[in-house]
Amino acid sequence: MDQPTSGAGPADEADGGAEVLGRPLPEGVRRRVIALVSDAFGGLTVSELPAQLRQYARFTPTRRAKFAGNAMAAALESDALFRQRIGERLGQSQPELTGALEAGSPPAAADPLDVAAAAYVLRPVGWVKLVESAGEEVQRADAERADEETRRELEHLREELERARAHTRAETERLRTELEAARKEAESLHRKLRSALSEVKRGEAALRRGAAEVDAVRAESAAQLSAAESESRRLKGRLGEAEAALEASRRAAREGRSVEDMRLRLLLDTVLDAASGLRRELALPPATTHPADTVDAVEPGRMSPKDIAARALSETDPALLDQLLALPQAHLIVDGYNVTKTGYPQMPLEKQRLRLLGGLSVLAAQTGAEMTCVFDGAELAAPVLLAPPRGVRVLFSKAGVTADELIRQLARAEPPGRPVVVVSTDREVADGVAKAGARPVASVLLLKRLSRV
DSSP states (O other): OOOOOOOOHHHHHHHTTTTTOOOOOOOOHHHHHHHHHHHHHTTOOGGGGOGGGGGGEEEEEEEEHHSSHHHHHHHHOOOOHHHHHHHHHHHHOOOOHHHHHHHHHOOOOOOOHHHHHHHHOOOTTTTTHHHHHHHHHHHHHHHHHHHHHHHHHHHHHHHHHHHHHHHHHHOOOOOOHHHHHHHHHHHHHHHHHHHHHHHHHHHHHHHHHHHHHHHHHHHHHHHHHHHHHHHHHHHHHHHHHHHHHHHHHHHHHHHHHHHHHHHHHHHHHHHEEEEEHHHHHOOOOOOOOOGGGGSOOOTTTTTOOHHHHHHSSSSHHHHEEEEEHHHHTTTTEHHHHHHHHHHHHSSSSSHHHHHHHHHHHHHHHHOEEEEEEEEEEEGGSSSOOOOOOTEEEEEEEEOOOOHHHHHHHHHHHHOOTSOEEOOOOOOOHHHHHHHTEEEEHHHHHHOOOOOOO
16 A cells, blocks of 8 residues: 655645655554544545545445545645644544644653554644654564564474474384384294295195196096996987887877867867857957057158168258158257357357257247257356247256256157157267167257258
8 A cells, every 4th residue: 555655735834844754654653544534534524525535425434444545645645624624523532632732742641653643633843753753662562572472482382392302202112112013023924924835835735636636537537428428329329219219109199189180170160150140249340450559660651760860861961950850749859058069169158048049949930840958057157037939948957967967868758759859969968868769969960950040
């Protein structure tokens, strides 16, 4: 902040003998002067204030001292009339102090800062000496406080050093004890290691003996396997003979069962004739629906998203989007910010949304398809006041839910078989909606289509 410097107007030359400060006001005196002016400020009318201070007339003294301190100090220094009015207010609030200063004998028990601040405002004879002596007194007091704080800090550091030394001694003793324990544990581990090495050697010898035994068992198993193969070939021969005998017995059984088949056929014809007579008696109409009619599928002449994808159209050809939206009851779900940041990322988010929604509204009117545009609610500083355009549903994700997850929920909510198209370049979104049966397309495809709107 700027310090108010010395200066004297005509009134100063008449009353204060043109006394001038040889240096800026001490900081403590300056703060006390600003506080004094701020308190007396409220007793003046707006017309009595200098022009540069009138804007602070309605401020509280605290806010006035905070925001208008420099302006009040400058006005007090340069405007003798304003200083005189502040002096009059000071005389009303502190008559003993002002009377003593005007008499040339400031009270010895008064605060030096109060005396210096009042002398600076009233400008009695010798006011410069009062201000300078107050500054020196404040500096001495500050120096004494600094010395006292330094002594206390030094004492505190000495105590901390002593505590640190004691802690170091205790820590050294503890570490020495731990080192001794570690040495003993290391010796114990060395003994255990030597014992373990002996065990390993014994285990290796046992392993060699076991390997020899395994070789012997393998040789014996090979001999047994050869004998089993010979027995298997003998049993296969006997099995072939048994299968031939079984086939002969089956032929004999079929010849004997022909009479039973004839009786069963006669019974079946009787049942069919009875059912036909019952249908005529009840006048039942022929069946018009069949079980196959209840299965959800695409009939000849009707296209599905997979049929569209199989056509020889590029993934970035706008005609592909037109064909998808031409399907009956098509639903277009748009990843809003993914499209806008692909097409026009330099625009503010609000203008990105308005431009995209305007194009979708026209596209909805042209195609008649249902359209839903999803934006990420995490990027909103405040709730968006937005009137959705005709034909477009606008959704923002809730807190803790991303726009990608909201799009996947919308895709899973649709019934199987309905044409659902999701516009997003995000591979994770595309894979997620594809599992739900939707058709993902790139954002550039929608941008190209909207450029023709």
